[in-house]
Amino acid sequence: MNTDLLILWGIWDNIYQRCTRLRYIEKGNNIFRIVRMRYRGEPLFTSDNRVIDKGDLILKLHIHNYYFATLCRGLRDDLRVALLLRQQILHSLPQLAAYLNRMEERDKIKGIVGTTMLNKGVEPLGFSISDVPMGLFFRYKRWYLKLMLRMIHPDGKGRMKTLNHEMPLKRVYMSKEELLRRYLPAQPESAGDTR
Numbered sequence: 601m602n603t604d605l606l607i608l609w610g611i612w613d614n615i616y617q618r619c620t621r622l623r624y625i626e627k628g629n630n631i632f633r634i635v636r637m638r639y640r641g642e643p644l645f646t647s648d649n650r651v652i653d654k655g656d657l658i659l660k661l662h663i664h665n666y667y668f669a670t671l672c673r674g675l676r677d678d679l680r681v682a683l684l685l686r687q688q689i690l691h692s693l694p695q696l697a698a699y700l701n702r703m704e705e706r707d708k709i710k711g712i713v714g715t716t717m718l719n720k721g722v723e724p725l726g727f728s729i730s731d732v733p734m735g736l737f738f739r740y741k742r743w744y745l746k747l748m749l750r751m752i753h754p755d756g757k758g759r760m761k762t763l764n765h766e767m768p769l770k771r772v773y774m775s776k777e778e779l780l781r782r783y784l785p786a787q788p789e790s791a792g793d794t795r
Contacts, residue, residue: 613666622662625699631668631688632696635660636705639713646775647728652710659700661714661772685718689725697783700776713773717746726782727772 616622622633637660644652652658668688675681700706719729 609666609669624664625692625695628667630692630695631664631685632692633662633664634696634699634712635662636703636709639710641732641771642730644711644713644728644730644771644773646711646773646778647723647726648775648778648781650711650775650777652713652773652775656710657705657708658710659696659712661696661712663714663716663718686721689722693725693779693783694785697779698785701780701784706776709776711773711775712779713771715769715771717769719770719772722772726774726778728774730771730773732769732771 617633621635621637623635624630625632625634637658639652639654639656639658641654643654646652668685671684671688672681675684696712700709700712703709715732719727723729
């Protein structure tokens with residue numbers, strides 16, 4: 601990616617962050633940003649047989665595209681970009697689990713939900729996948745995410761032409777219980793009384 605474009609994107613990302621409710625999990629060390637909100641879609645059935653219903657409290661996941669773009673600088677092939685994304689997600693999920701576990705509203709939160717075109721290979725990580733209704737909002741979001749991918753990917757323009765119809769927008773989600781079970785770092789056992 602062009603260095604000047606990356607600098608401009610960084611300035612825009614800073615402004616965007618200040619104008620939204622997005623929160624960092626760990627700035628500069630986590631690919632996710634989150635918003636605590638009420639879920640507004642159709643019922644979601646998770647891989648561990650739980651349901652996220654309309655009105656339930658969730659953490660809405662957003663991939664921090666600018667942060668990921670800075671990590672992708674210099675990469676020139678698809679496989680390396682895909683492996684880097686997977687590595688970042690695997691690194692970030694335990695931090696996300698710990699963050700959720702520390703929240704005051706922990707018991708009220710039903711799960712994590714994101715909307716993405718990058719959903720291949722997420723099911724083994726504990727996520728479930730469903731379609732999104734392609735109304736005006738999601739059509740705009742798909743256009744925006746394609747623009748982001750075009751900027752991040754080493755051959756963004758060419759890649760978008762070949763993948764245009766193969767990248768539907770999907771909802772990815774996981775129950776709070778599954779996130780904590782899989783990714784919450786084990787708590788050290790307290791030492792017993794040695795007397």
